[in-house]
Amino acid sequence: MxxxxxxxxxxxxxxxxxxxxxxxxxxxxxxxxxxxxxxxxxxxxxxxxxxxxxxxxxxxxTPEQADEYYADYFGKDAVKRFPTWFEMCKNSYEFLLIQPTIHNCFATGVADQKSRDVINDKFVVDKLPNKLITHYRSPNGHCGLYKALARWMIRYYKDEAIIDEKQCMKSGGKECEIHIEYPKMGA
Ligand code: HEM
The missing domain is CATH 1.10.260 (434 Repressor (Amino-terminal Domain))
Structure with a gap:
């Protein structure tokens, strides 16, 4: 990590x-x-x-409380530490879409290929009209943190979105599949 x-x-x-x-x-x-x-x-x-x-x-x-506290602490810090990412995105849909790219930027600074691959392989986001589907796979099992951070971003940009985890590794799924739907987008 x-x-x-x-x-x-x-x-x-x-x-x-x-x-x-x-x-x-x-x-x-x-x-x-x-x-x-x-x-x-x-x-x-x-x-x-x-x-x-x-x-x-x-x-x-509880782990759920930790996810909420940490997402809030992390979000407030990230706005100050990495303002450009926030300025580049006009809403949470755009931010959540580039989240794997932001993570992968950290991987480029890492010397060994195996560690780079581990970071790069954790998240894949499918882009649909009005919806993002995030595929997350990690031994850290932080889908709860993902959802807390996604909620934080949705609030930050004052968007409306519904988050639904359709599949979870903790319940035996092969990955965590998180759907983020923007019912009013483009309306
Ligand atoms: C400027 C914004 C952000 C920065 C700089 C950032 C940076 C990072 C970094 C450096 C890691 C450790 C990566 C690793 O070792 O694999 C990480 C982990 C994580 N981030 Fe972000 N992140 C940002 C936004 C987000 C957002 C918006 C979400 C979710 C909606 C998110 C979800 C996660 C999760 C779930 C992990 C744990 C991954 C794991 O190890 O399983 N991040 N983040």
């Missing part, structure tokens, strides 16, 4: 629970206390999963 995710997660913990909570989470996750996650570097997925699990325990929140 690219370090932007871990960095912002620990920044969020710091804001919610202070330095002590960050230290406890690193300790429980087996991450050295002095680790500083770099936003363009790739770190092991297993380490990220341990950090997340420890975060849920220390903050006493």
């Amino acid at each position: 690219v370090g932007l995710i871990q960095k912002l997660f620990l920044d969020m913990i710091q804001a919610l629970g202070g330095e002590a909570a960050v230290a406890e989470i690193k300790k429980q996750a087996g991450v050295p206390l002095d680790t500083v996650f770099q936003i363009n570097e790739v770190y092991p997925d297993e380490e990220w999963q341990r950090l997340l699990a420890a975060g849920l325990k220390v903050l006493k929140i």
